[in-house]
Amino acid sequence: MPTIMEGWRNEYLKAKGDRYKNQVNKLIDYLKFINKSNTPNNIDLDDIRNCIGYYVESEVLTKIKTMESYLESFKNFYDYLLEAGKSPDIFSQMNYEEYKNSLTDEFNLAQKVSREIFHMNTIKDILSKLDDCLEVEYSSLEGINNKKRYLHWSVLRLVIKLTLIAPAKRQVICNLKYSNFSQDLRTVTVNEVKISIPNSLRRDLKLVLELAKSESNEAIRGQDKIFKYIAGSTFRAEVLNTWFCSFIKDQQIFKIPDKTRTYPIEPIMKAAISHLVKERANLAYISKVCGLDIGSLEKTYANEIFHSKPSQPDIGESIDWEIRKLEYYSYI
Secondary structure, three states: OOOHHHHHHHHHHHHHOOOOHHHHHHHHHHHHHOOOOOOHHHOOHHHHHHHHHHHHHOOOOOOHHHHHHHHHHHHHHHHHHHHOOOOOOHHHHOOHHHHHHHHHHHOOHHHHHHOOOOOHHHHHHHHHHHHHHOOOOHHHOOOHHHHHHHHHHHHHHHHHHHHHHOOOOHHHHHOOEHHHEOOOOOEEEEOOEEEEOOHHHHHHHHHHHHHHHHHHOOOOOOOOEHHHHHHOOOOOOOHHHHHHHHHHHHHOOOOOOOOOOOOOOHHHHHHHHHHHHHOOOOHHHHHHHHOOOHHHHHHHOOOOOOOOOOOOOOHHHHHHHHHHOOHHHHHO
16 A cells, blocks of 8 residues: 555656656655655655765765756655645745755765766875774774774775775675685686785785674675675665765865765776776776776776777786786785
8 A cells, every 4th residue: 555655646746747756756765765654744854855865875866966856856746745735845944055055065966076086196095094994903992883983994995995906886896795705815706807806905804704703603605795794784885985984084085074974985996997097908808897888988088098908918817917007006
């Protein structure tokens, strides 16, 4: 049986058409997720704000223009509910432009457009400070929050380093299973390409997996996703943006507005691809590892593209070789 908000949504679409269908459906899905789709009188602007934040973290919303489209759709839906006498217009409670601008600042949407690729020095700074922060012994930490942060940043370090040696999409890296790694943790297979793991990253993996084993009292199995095993079964790839934002602020990597709660980790992948292209790695090989077609690579990294070398070794060796030449390799 449809919830109250689902029923109102259906009436709205029948009366107003499908122009805002996708965005309004997203709102209803979120309200169901937070168990408010049957209590419309309890929905307020904080729920709208959190809805925007939810889809920012899920990477559905990545640009200001898209966020504005969502807000306009939500507002149109509530205009209809007001006209139909079903619900007050929650958007009448605020200055629309100020509210929109506050969301842009809070969720860092402006920077997501401009800061798409990290500079090499920024990557080295991130890696160096992550290593410094995690030098402490886990057993010496006091308080559950400190221990949680240690695990969160351990996962963050692994994801970043794995992305730098195999620049695939975040979801691909986060879904890696233990069976994707060789038994000695010297290689990892990403998008069907076997990539060598640097010794430092191998050490990080071993330490964190041993820690997770001691915490859970269960050995990891081949089918286990390594990050769920380390961080818990509720781990989602989207939460990395929150942890990354926290780390950037704490370590003052660069300036982020105080209200911002998330920062995209994707510039790590884009930086790795960009630097590989600059080093004249074969685009076909990069395409295989990152999961993007060659046409998209040529369009996105047009400024970095040079002619490929006349001869190339096999795909895994080529990616390994190009990665090893990058400045941040010694930090991994």
